[in-house]
Amino acid sequence: MLLPRLGSPSWTLISTSRRHAASASIGHGLLNHLCPVTKHPLFFVRHATHKAQGSVNGGKDGPGKRLGAKKSGEQYVIPGNIIFRQRGTLWFPGENCGMGRDHTIYAKEAGYVKYYLDPEKHPKRKYIGVVYERDQKLPLPRNSARRRRLSLVATVMSEESQEKLEDNLTMSASDVSGVRQQSSGNDAKGLGRHEQLEMSRGYMYRESNWQIGRTAEKSGVKVKPFKPGDRWAAWRKSTARKARNAERRGMRR
């Protein structure tokens, strides 16, 4: 530890005397009188540069996150089964596998887990895939058709949807516009309002913007055309607005 020095060393004395001489020659003797450098002892403190308390050096060992393989190679999985939990992408989803929000690899098809490399796809990545036959190898050759399974069963449609089919049988190419049937017959059958509407981009049934724009025209609403520079109309409107606001304020109290 460094201790503060009590007396000023001899070299400070020498330097100040020199400065006295120099400043006197320029004519600034007064400044030296006011700030006598020599009378201050040299004090300083050395602060800690490395924090020792608080949360700095703690947290060395938290609870384990239970990462790693949940299914081993060639183990049977069904869709949705988690195969590997990881931080970051140690493994990538390959055939019939998907990757979750936290990079978890899960199965998309029922089958057997395969851990493999695919140098043609990526030279360094490791993949996890699911195959239908246990003895199938991954990766498949680049130019061979993918192995796919239908995983569906054929059923006969419900009678309700079959009735709908009968209605649609007569439609031809000229009816195609992405719009649901807007014929007057629909109203008679008691279809809801949304049945007549168009399915828009956001998966909702709504009128298209041009139809909404025509609403006023259809219901015969007339709006006075805006006349720029018409101060009389502007004054009337603003006084009406002010009166309305005043009334509203009065109601609030």
Place this chain on the structure above:
Amino acid sequence: MSGYKQVSRPLLLLCRQKALVQEARIHAPTVSRGFTSSRPLRDESLSEAASSPTVALDPALVSTPREEKILMRMGVKPIGSRRRRAALQTCANVPFEQLPYQCFQEARKILLADREEKLREIELERARIARLKEQDAAVSGGEAQKQVRLRSMMDRLERLKILADINDPVVRKRYEDGKGDMNKPIYRYLADKEWRRYRRPLLVQRITQMAVAPDILPHLDPVVDVRLAFGRRNVQPGDFVNSRVSEMPPKLRVQVFDKGERLVSIAIVDPDVPDIESDAFKYRCHFLAANIRLSPTEASLPLSKLSGDTQILLPWLPPFVQKGSPYHRYSVFLLLQPDRKELDVASLRETVERDGFNLRSFTGKHSLRPVGVNMFRGIWDEGTAGVMKRAGVEGANVEFKRRRIEPLKKPVLPLPRKKVEPFWKSR
């Protein structure tokens, strides 16, 4: 009033003064108008067009959507962009040689000199090729070596032909107007370049992302531009097409970029037909035709106009996707027949089957090379049942549903609860 007109309005107003002066001088409107702003003239032409639609509007000069519509209805396509047509109205149509710009003319001289040089080189190369052809193979280092040299010289000749014309502004203009003669190498080159700039990368992306390439054929490298249209609906690669729209066979526009005539086959294949027995997907061929002549000048290829006797092997079967089935990819393949060799349609018609059609083996058997490809997709929609009924296909009332997969663990049953008597009763 569209944007460019708004912008150019002050300029036009300025010009109009000049125009009025000129009109007073000329009295009658002529075809080659000088620096007229042309408002009076255009009004006149408009009123003419409105009064009698048979009077031809100039497809190089129309600039309003209304005039364009009138022209389109008459079956004439306006030339170039609307912006250019509007600009042409106000400028004199002076040919390049007479334009009064010195720097421009000097630059043209340089380009012309370059063209002359290229033409000389072409002559020289042709003479060299002729000499090499006559030469004995032993002198030129064997037959194989001779062929290699010949091929490289022919390549250079083709390159020179393009280089001779590539800087010609008139050639560029004619190409952009769609008036290029596809028999000439320069126009084929420009068309190919344009196709490879955007449309081909898009197509390649779609066929790789939707796995057409390994699913139907092992590898695809399209060199021919194939465009699809159902009636008036142009189909971009991979579009979903309504089943009612695709009920009639599509119209193809096929642009080849190399010279000569060739024979091709066309196959439209669906690799996503559900097969319940094997719990997998199988192929189905929706259209197959062979011995179709193709040349760079004839682009239009309506499938409905092909000859049923000599070309069509399997007539058009409208695409249909049963309810609940994942989307079907309908891929159109253009297959080049080697050495313009015709396929025997009559005998093939007996062997080829729609269901389970394997394009890999078909191309292998007849050594066909896929040169062009395009695709669209289909899904169950409200018109599919009607399409299936009209096509005489069964199974419109079938709906595919997810098969239940048994969970790996047995469900844990809740323990039987002990019945607890309320305290007031137990007391």
